[in-house]
Amino acid sequence: MEYEAVIGLETHVQLKTRSKMWCGCANQFGAPPNTHVCPVCLGLPGVLPVVNDEALRLTALTGLMLNSKISAHAKFDRKNYFYPDSAKNYQITQYDRPSTEGGWFEFEYDGAGSLDGLARVKITRAHLEEDVGKNVHFDRFSGVDFNRAGVPLLEIVSEPDLTSSAMAYEYLTSLTAALVREGVSDCDMEKGMVRCDVNVSVRPKGSQKLGAKVEIKNMNTFSGVRRALDYEIPRQMAVVAAGGAIPQETRRWDELAGITETMRSKEDAHDYRYFPEPDLMPFVPVDEWMNSVRSRLVEMPLALKKRLIREYGIPAGDAEVLTNDWPLADYFERAVRGAKNSKGVANWVINNLRARLVQRGCGLEDMRFPISGIGELVELVDSGRVSSKIAQEVFEQMFERGESPAAIVEHKGLSQVSDVGAIEEFCREVIVGNPKSAEDFRAGKPAALNFLKGQVMKLSKGKANPGMAGAVLERLLRG
């Protein structure tokens, strides 16, 4: 019998707010331990939470992004459990009335469950909660850093629509890219801004009944999710195929050993004793508030990519690069305005501009040459006015001096030499200076022509039209 995997993901992302969820402390990674704390996020006696409005807005924005229903009456609940990293020993979360419900997310994926290179995963809900502190273990004792405690956390719960580790990986990558694009979260994995719980079961292929669910908790890399599933799915299939049963349980992923292992069984599951948070009033968004959130919604990465291909005719690979670097895509769209060769502009933006920016460690905002500059440069090459080699030099000048390409070509005299007479002069000089190579060519070694052509370019300081140089050389040698 053939089996299939059924996967659902709970993705936790830290929201990009200035302050924490319930207090004014900075939501900032990397500060010395317990420096972004106050009585509220330390859970001192007598304090009360106050909801961060921006966190509610980013949650609603995510809801719009995921085509969800935004609740007209969202409330908060207490989830009770003891753990040293929890300041109150309950987490304020949203239990039965989350801020957003339903929806779907579409992403590029080519495999089972996709259509035309696209896959769509249904979203159950996205709800708002608070992050906890971080336990730090020393030789003989442990400490807790509460800088992270109370950072707004959005949990995006997918339906069990995913069928493979590769699909799960693509979903996570695309989802976080979209969240970054919308300004919801920086999704910086290194800083622990994204964490994931994986629910996975297996069943005979074609069956509608779900198998017992295994939850793999606290995954903090996407490659980890992929590897854990690559281990867990075959493990479950082997058990079921051998006539065994998978118990419902929570497992942990051992990154070093590359295996999952039992953390707690269903019987040991926590009873979280949820009840409505009495310190907070239910949240009822008004139209004006909702409209201001809606106005922040920007084009999602997949939509952008599709449009770049359609509108500018650029290769999918280039569109992908631009989509993954939104400011660059924005730059491209402004630079290509009025240009004849949009593919050429994309090529220059990606291969030259981006590379130089990385190399120099500077940003697009530092570029002083006119936004139309790259388009003009491409035009100079396409019209044969400068060689592509000279174009590189022109670009360097643009980058360094902020001038337009026309101005650089003008005052440095970099126009390509396409005058037959001038090129003939260069060619004659090269043939005289390289009799051996000239002899080789005449003796039937065509490669020698390339060498001679190179010498012509060198002699002309790169200004000779390379196509013409080749033709003239050949004519002179054969003649």
Next chain:
Amino acid sequence: MLHRLTLSELTQRIARRECSAVEALESCLAQIDRVDGQVKAFLSVDREDARAQAAAADKEIAAGRSSAEKPLLGVPVALKDVLAHKGQPLNCGSRILGKFVSPYDATVVTHMKDAGAVVFGRLNMDEFAMGSSTENSAFHTTLNPWDTTRIPGGSSGGCAASVSAGECFASIGSDTGGSIRQPAALCGCVGVKPTYGRVSRFGLVAFASSLDQIGPFTRDVRDAALLTQVLSGYDRRDSTSIPQAVPSYVGSLTGDLRGMKIGLVKEFMVGGLDPEVDAAVTAAVRQIQSLGAEVVEVSLPHSEYAVATYYIIATAEASANLARFDGIRYGARVDGADPMELNSRTRGAGFGPEVKRRIILGTYVLSSGYYDAYYLRAQKVRTLIRNDFLNAFEKVDAIVSPTTPTAAFKVGEKAADPLQMYLSDIFTISCNLAGICGMSLPCGFTASPKLPIGLQILGKPFGEETMFRLAHAYEQSTGWHRERCPVG
């Protein structure tokens, strides 16, 4: 005998420069030295800090600051040990907080300091405000200044006893099911539980978040109105406080009850009421009638479920609110092999039996499989109880009843029987469930021994003005509030 004055009398004397803030404070400190060995209302007093505040108040007075700008200028006011006061211990009558010192001020403390008060002392209470006698305090039992073989009521027993015994001019407590009104009644002072949302709870260590409210203890109604006014107002740090302007409560004390309709609750006229309490309250109702108010009967049909409903909701919320006391970040700690063991040992040693009982009960009513039958149902009954009151308030402007079924009981009399103790709150509890305002004021005494009897007045949500007007008119037509206890 400065310490016997009411707060308003004191501020007048200070305004006329007949006495200083330092003298007012010293009169309290002297009275504490004289009587607190018997009454045991205070857990601690930071005299140095109080004297510095009083001296600062005198400087302001000398510089021409008037009580019109700062209505509590130079007035010593003491705090229940459940309110955060920066730099002062905060124990909630419990061992579990150890040597904890609050790093911040409760909003009400800020309000009082802004009004010029000298905020001092930590007043005894039942541990985490759970109790009706202060016998659940981890430190000691406060005694009733009218008869020191009896309890002062609770949980704010220290608040009531200190005001009656003349150890402060007013005190601030909290009321979750009667914790202000019941001890005020048993100690013969005025105690107010404002409407839920009227006073910020920021800095009040939560027992039951949806029921807790902060309020004052004073020696007469005018003082209570003034202090309630100072404490009230929207606070952005408390999302459950309500952005509604605070009227002049002192201005509402017109003495005129003509046209006012007063309700007597049919369901409260049950057995178990002490005959002397019954007689005093009946007399008070007649007196109110004679002042021009009309008295009618009203019904609160779901009253009989109030105590049960209260003990489900209050304990459920408490079980979560008290979870933070785990010995990890602050307070007392009993070490263990792992965090869980540290947690349970700390809590095992740090909490008293009543607190443990309520945490266990609250944990149970929220647990999977029981939530619907207990917590959810209790919330529904709570709505019915609130609706009962709102219906009654369609017909009447205020409701009057006894505050407690009996006068102060003996130390140890009910300590072994939690249910009997819970029932002493039978008249006060539904007010918190409904979120309305309520208060208690003296309406007589038992004959022998002479013990105070309290009259409870319940008002509409944000109906404090009417409540104070009724209380004030009644009080001024009697002399009960001028009686002083033997140690006072």
